[in-house]
Amino acid sequence: MSCETKKEQWIQIHDTTTPCVINFGKHAVDDHNKEKGDNLVFKKVIIGWYLEIDYNKTKLRLIIEVVNSKGEVITFEVVIVVDDKDGKTVKTVISFVPGHIDEKNPWTFWIKIHNVTEPHVQEIAKFAVEEHNKITHDNLIYICIIEGWYHVSTIPPVTLWKLHLKAKDCLGRVREYEALVKEEKLLPKHVLKLEHFIVIPKIC
Structure with missing residues (x-):
């Protein structure tokens, strides 16, 4: 599988x-541990x-x-530039x-949003609920974001936002939903499009 654009493949x-x-994977983990004072252990x-x-010169993705100090397995996306010059190999993370990797497209890597209360992230979530209401003639009331992820594509300049949020329906029930919003960066403004909005069923 390859990911191809006009400028790169x-x-x-x-x-x-x-x-x-x-060795490239281990180098990235060692570099991170040294810089952040962490103690992650490379797995595969x-x-x-x-x-x-x-x-x-080659770029690797x-x-x-990796395994953290609690024994938890965590997935990371690593980008490394490998430069072979003067008989030496220089690796720069x-x-x-x-x-986490998208279930349908392994090229898409979802990066965790660390601060879901950030104004722009809140704007995306509120847009998703409002757009859902407009399309389906629903009356959901936005409450909050539980967690979220994003994926950035440079060609074309698009950001995908995957948000796990809470909203209240007209019966007063608070339910959890997954919203996927595409943000196209078309200067001088950004264009938002709701890709999907689905209820997350409770696991009994």
Whole structure:
């Protein structure tokens, strides 16, 4: 699988269990631990891609699993630039963020929103409820965001917002919903579009 644009082509790494790929994943974890004073332990590379910038420079995008001090397994997206020059290999980690892989498209990595009370995130959630009401002639009242994730695409400039939120219906029932909103950055303004809005059933 490859992710292709007019300017670049990401090519999937077919075997992520080779010592070379594993070393890149371990390097990213070691670099993070050193910089943040953390003690994550590398577990494995789930999937990965590479982009050839030039003959001596390659960018890697790896989805890895690590184990934290509580024994929890966490998924991270790692971006590393590998520069081979003067007989030496220089590895520079430019991104190390937690999240999860989209169930339908492994290229889409959802990054956790750390502050769901941030005004723009609240604006997205309120838009989702209002747009749902408009489309379905419903009367939900927005309450809050429980948690959320986002995915950024640069070509075209789009941000996808996946929000797990609470709203109250006309009977007074408080239910949880998943909203997916596409934000297109068309200067001078941003255009929002509700992709889906579904109730999250309670697990008994």
